[in-house]
Amino acid sequence: MSDEPLLAVDGIEKHFGGITAVDGVEFEIEEGTIVGLIGPNGAGKTTTFKMLGGFLPPDAGEIRYRGTDLQDIMQPSRAEKSYFTGSAALVAGLGGLALASQSTPSTAIQAGAAAVGAGAGLGAYRGQEILKTRHFGHKYSRPFQVSRAGMMRTFQITRELEGLTVFENLLLSPKNQPGENVLKTWMRFNSVTETEAANHERAEEVLDLLDLEHLRDEYAGNLSGGQRKLLELGRVLMADPDLILLDEPVAGVNPTLSKTLLARIRDLRDQGYTFCIVEHDMDVIMNLSERIIVMHQGQKLMEGTPEEVQGNQRVIDAYLGG
Amino acid sequence: MALSGPAAFLVSMLTLGGIYAILAIGLNIQWGQTGLFNISVAAFWGIGAYTAALVSKVGGETAFSWGLPFLWVDVVGFPIPIPVAVILAAIVSGVVAVLIGIPTLRLRTDYLAIASLGLAETIRLIFLNEGWLTGGGTGSTVSNPLVDLQYTNLTLLVITLVVLGIVYWLAETGVQSPWGRALEAIRDDEEVAQALGKNTFSLKMQAFVIGSMIMGVAGALTALRLNYITPFEFIPEFTFYVWIAVIVGGSGSNRGAIIGAGFLMVLLEGPRFLSDFLPGLSGSVAADLRFLLIGLVLMLVVTYRPQGFLGDKQLMTEDNT
């Protein structure tokens, strides 16, 4: 690992129809810091966030996490590629076989047709893949790989998994759960129960940390807005990522709870986690962040320490004018 | 050679009910657990049935001529007809499910519904028109090894219940596991599941394939029950029947799926006794009234108890999209 920052954003753009939502934004996030992302409504913060998380591919520019382009992180694995290719070949091969068997009883010709079909299917699939990625600028959007790589986001409007209890929500997050392979579950692998027990333990700790023990078995759908925010943070903690993208972590949270939340975030920073936070509450963001990036109309207006941002006339104009 | 009298009727109904229960559990994994709006149940049911019919023909000759007890588990490594048929039915259904899943599982819920319905119809057309493989409209005989047994219908019931037990265990274990949790996450909000690092496409595919394999197993049992299958068994209406079982039983609950299948059997077969109470009712009017009743009950159930008997109220009454 060289001196490449944890996250480097380089001139990303996003257009929706004729509207330019994000226009050449660039910034960097160093490990172990809290960076704030602010701006008036419609400044493109959320779109930027989506692109960082891999949910939206940028139209131009590059996002590098630990020096690797997000597009490379989100590449389908070799296994997945061969699985798709194989399926295309299988379908076309069967098609060839069916066509041949209609017209001739000769096994050799049928086998030949099947082979030709399979080849054609394989070729057609590879061809359209190449066409798609090389010539039509197809971008991958497979955010789970970003998440697995260690960069995890929360949502502006908390999206709890309402049919799951608080405890289950927490248990869901950890990476590399052997129990998520259903065959291992059915075969009763030891690793499944062991990991599950470890996760249970950790989930209890997180519940404790966030003061949510009393809601352990409550359906997440029944939580208040603030409790959901806490749960969302808890879920991220369970996954143990390196970089946490928080989208309005204290919006709609009562002041007491909000204070707890912010204290937790600071603690976590001290433990080595890195945060990037979008927040409307200026007090919160000024108190929390070491660096602040201000966006306006899809562009980066400025970047600096809270003090610098607070005194900046352009920022004030943007907020008042926007 | 077989059980007879009312007991036999009951056995037959229980067998059919068991088959519907297996189908319902398969669908419950897809819909109740993962939120996949699959309307191609009948297709996988049919694939299972036809596979069983085809392989039973292949294996029939040799295994029969040995005069072995047909449920005998292999000793010298020679497979016996029934398990082979059932397992192969599951495998073939699974392979087809993978192929269908690749294009359709990326689609939005309701698009998936119609796409799967269309593919089901395509598969039925293949059953109907590829005579060299399926016997076409004439149908296909099933070399049922059970037919020569002392208590054919009872044996089939036992097999069905054993399969149902296995399927139920697999489904329940799956649901309770982290795998089931991840599927539920996808059902509730696929984007969140992605943000949490779950490969949602792969998980959806797993649910789709496993559910479809279970439906294929039900198909194999159906082949054994009917001994002769035609493409007309696998029309879209039967998919709706299975949906009724799942919804009425309660989405997301495997026990509910079984209860729903029981309810479905009462709904489908109960009105047969209607003419006993209403003499003078002609056969065709009775048949029409039966469907009238089925439609009515369905509307009433979803109006007054949308979560079904054992369902998760959360899932059925709140909009999660």
Place this chain on the structure above:
Amino acid sequence: MALELQLVVNGIVFGSIILLASIGLSLLYGIGDFANFAHGEFLTLGAFITFAGYVTFGLPIYVAGLMAFLFVGALGVLIDRILMTRHRDSTPIILLILTIGLALFLRAVIRLQWGDNQRTLGMPLERGTELLQGSVGWIDYGIRITSTDIAIVFLALVLATGTHLFLTRTRMGIAMRAMSDNKSLAKVAGIDTDTVMTVTWALSGALAGTGGMLLAMQTGVLFPRMGFNIVLVVFAAVILGGIGSPYGAMIGAYIIGIAQEVSVMIPGISAEYRYAFAFLIMIAVLLYKPQGLAGGRW
């Protein structure tokens, strides 16, 4: 030998039949946010009411068609008032199951009323007029068109245009579009969403009723499953066009109609598979344009 142009014409005629059903289905899908599986039964009912008017009462065919338009429209209102008002907040899946129940119910009612045997409109037979006979190179062009074909296409287009005007020129139509775009916003803006839903049901039913008449005119035979048998194709057209977009549905209907007919030209594929063809096209389009052709716009 099959004349290529003829296939296209056949496709346009078939597309026109499913056109009306597609528009209605798409409106319900967009505004009510659910798939109406009873739509096929609306078609059947429209056909049978046309039958009742034309054959049983001896009215002129278009008067009978008007009856179908009005009656099935009224049925739509009835269904909405009695059944659907209780389900304004239900999930799409509940509504789907509900409409499956409704479909079974309606089909049983049709059976009880008209029986299982096929009925015939008994429209006079007509040999198609030959137009444009000739050939260029290998391509034979030459088409036969009957006045029924022309009437079907004309009527479908007139109603489609009428719907277009309704949606763009009237308050109600604009309210419907607003509601399709954003339900909560429409509610906030003071639109009576309940009434809008009822009108949508009425319009959707009326269009399907007329579609049923066209179907009966084309097929010549009526039977209780006739609507259900084509409803899958209608769904394909709606999805292809983009759910909730009536204009997309119009395009979808013609694409599906033509593609089905032209698929006969592919060698080695049995004519029976043309029904499958509609779905294959639909899935292929969705893979590259997941929102359908209209892309969620009106």
Place this chain on the structure above:
Amino acid sequence: MMTDNDPNADDSSMNRRPILKTVAAGGATAVLAGCIGGGDGGDGGNGDGNDGSSDGDDGSSDSGGGGATYDVGLVNPYSGDLAPFADRNDRGSDLALSEINNESVAGGKINKITADSETTSNAGVSASQKLVNQEGVDVLTGPCSSGVAVSIAESVTIPNEITHIMINSTAPGITDLEDNGYVLRSCPSDAFQGQALAQVVSDNDISSVSLIVVNNDYGQGLADAFQKRYKELGNTVETTIPAEQGRSSYSAQLNEADNPNSEGIVFIVYPQSFQTMIREAYQMGIQENYEIFGAESMVSDEVEQNVDPVAINGMKGTNPSPPIESEVYQTFAEEFQNEYDRQPTVWAAYAYDAYMMLGLAIHSAGEYSSDAVANAIYEISRPEGTEVSSIAEGKSELDAGNAINYQGASGNVNLDENGDPSGSYQHWEVIDGTFEMQGFVDTGQ
């Protein structure tokens, strides 16, 4: 207009014969049988029908008891694709039952219990399970489509050793069922008709045809038999085009059949699809270029009444022929006309014959049980013996100790060792929009 004779046109027939209102509406089968037979609760008997006859020794050998009821099951497609056949089966069988129960056979009456097959095997098997095991019938009749019939035979009737008389299942494959003599039918196998049809087409000097075939057991079975014979006669089949029932358009199939190499088009489809097809064919001008032929399935009132004569005039084909000139058929047709105010179809005749044979077999055996019926039914239909065609005649001959040979409305119904009657076929031509029989087909074998 056409509604008058339309099979379900309740309204028109109701006015004229209020007494038969329920019958015309397809109603009251059980009640009707019960009423005519003396009204001793034929329908209420369902409940105790279980103990009455399920074990075979209660209601049987003791033929003296005037109140004995013999439960017979009819699995009938009241819903589903073949629903139009259900009423035909009911009418034919009810007509036979009224005669049987007037006379009483072996001192008892036959009680018909129906169940809906929905035209699918799953439902059909359930229906027959109910009839056989719940209601305890010893003889099962129906269902309609051959696929369902085979499912029921394999899964219910053969294992339960129930005599199974199929009424409309004409698939050639049924002949080869390993049924231990329990499965028989009152309609001839399509293997015979396929040959006859091939002969007719060939005799018209048409040496290459396209086939449009409904893709179910009936269509495929018949098409296969046709093709085999037609080729033997030195002709060629250009294409066989499957067509599913219930489609709204068959232009694709017709376009495929529109093949410069063929001289004729043979339709093996049901009236419903045929009406759509022939309409489209006419619009396309197919009749101008091809000779058209059809199987028996389209010989029906619906086609005669609903299809414009110009579209079908000159069309030729075959029909399993009830001997229309025969006295038996004439009597049957007349009774049928009186009862239902319509002309019978050949299917009604098959149903009628099935029940007549059943009645005679019961009387001949002197008891009602599956085995007794299965044995006796072959005996009373064989060519040896006095020819009889009504229950009264049959009873007096049998009581006198003579062997009888039942002559049915649908033909001589001589069951061969496989339980199949041999078929005799007439060829027809459409003249002025009606099917005119042109005499019997000599298949030259």
